[in-house]
């Protein structure tokens with residue numbers, strides 16, 4: 001792979017294509033089957049020799065065919081048992097070694113998967129309206145509306161996070177779509193979601209050469225012969241510590257109830273850590289009026305506020321945060337400083353009142369450096385000047 005931001009795909013080698021008799025067995029006629037040539041450069045470049053490649057949406061096993069040709073081990077997860085069987089047969093015919101197909105819902109099987117060096121997949125596209133042969137809530141192709149589809153994709157990404165090794169890559173191929181007369185920026189929406197869980201580092205545009213036709217004047221339609229490879233790494237984005245601290249002080253002056261915990265709290269308390277904090281974790285009481293004010297406060301300072309990767313405005317905060325447990329406020333200045341605040345109001349392990357009682361005062365801020373109360377919070381650094389206990 002070179003440093004071009006695009007990749008032109010002209011031919012698919014018949015030797016590795018899905019055989020027609022197997023395609024004929026598929027309920028959708030395998031119209032969503034990708035190209036082995038599409039996956040190979042990414043596998044070569046983004047995984048080590050003999051590394052582990054996982055495709056969470058295995059389909060017909062195209063990624064695993066590419067993995068075997070590149071000498072990588074592969075595991076593909078496919079919800080539809082009939083498709084999983086087609087993929088197995090395809091791999092068997094190619095004598096593809098070290099490749100495993102698992103039938104099941106990715107969200108359910110993710111915890112049992114080994115650590116991957118690379119997660120590489122073609123995202124199921126929205127609008128397929130495939131009524132799966134068996135009863136499953138997890139089939140992304142069956143999503144009846146776009147919000148539901150994004151929500152399902154979000155769950156998949158979340159469950160992938162622990163199985164991707166630190167520093168490993170997650171590459172999702174996705175298109176923007178046209179559904180009826182509507183343009184749906186699916187690739188960009190998925191990109192935003194990836195950025196919430198991983199460090200989105202780059203993209204490639206895959207171009208499939210197809211015959212062109214003249215377009216009537218003022219018409220915007222295209223043959224949609226391109227897609228995006230969204231490239232993310234499983235590492236933390238470094239935040240700007242001084243900018244975050246300035247912002248945090250300002251926030252605490254306006255909202256004294258805010259409590260800092262997690263990595264940033266440990267950094268404030270002067271504790272040694274393997275890496276610098278990648279965000280500021282805040283705990284606040286679960287009060288709708290307070291949450292709305294906080295969202296407004298962040299917005300007024302140029303932060304983008306999101307829930308599950310989706311932006312929302314402060315007017316909608318009351319509704320948007322129902323059923324959620326946190327929101328994220330992120331600001332990237334034109335000069336490059338990044339601040340990320342994760343504002344949690346419903347932590348399964350941490351109760352706000354209890355946490356506040358256990359917190360120490362560091363420089364006028366409520367700080368809980370330990371993972372959770374009531375562990376010892378003895379000041380370990382000279383910057384801890386008093387405790388609220």
Ligand SMILES: C[S@@+](CC[C@H](N)C(=O)[O-])C[C@H]1O[C@@H](n2cnc3c(N)ncnc32)[C@H](O)[C@@H]1O
Nearest residue numbers: 033034057059060061062079105106122138140
């Ligand atoms: C775009 S197709 C993958 C095609 C594949 N790249 C290939 O070329 O062989 C997406 C696949 O994801 C599967 N899928 C959808 N939701 C799933 C889920 N929750 N868990 C596992 N597989 C799922 C669909 O059944 C479909 O086969």
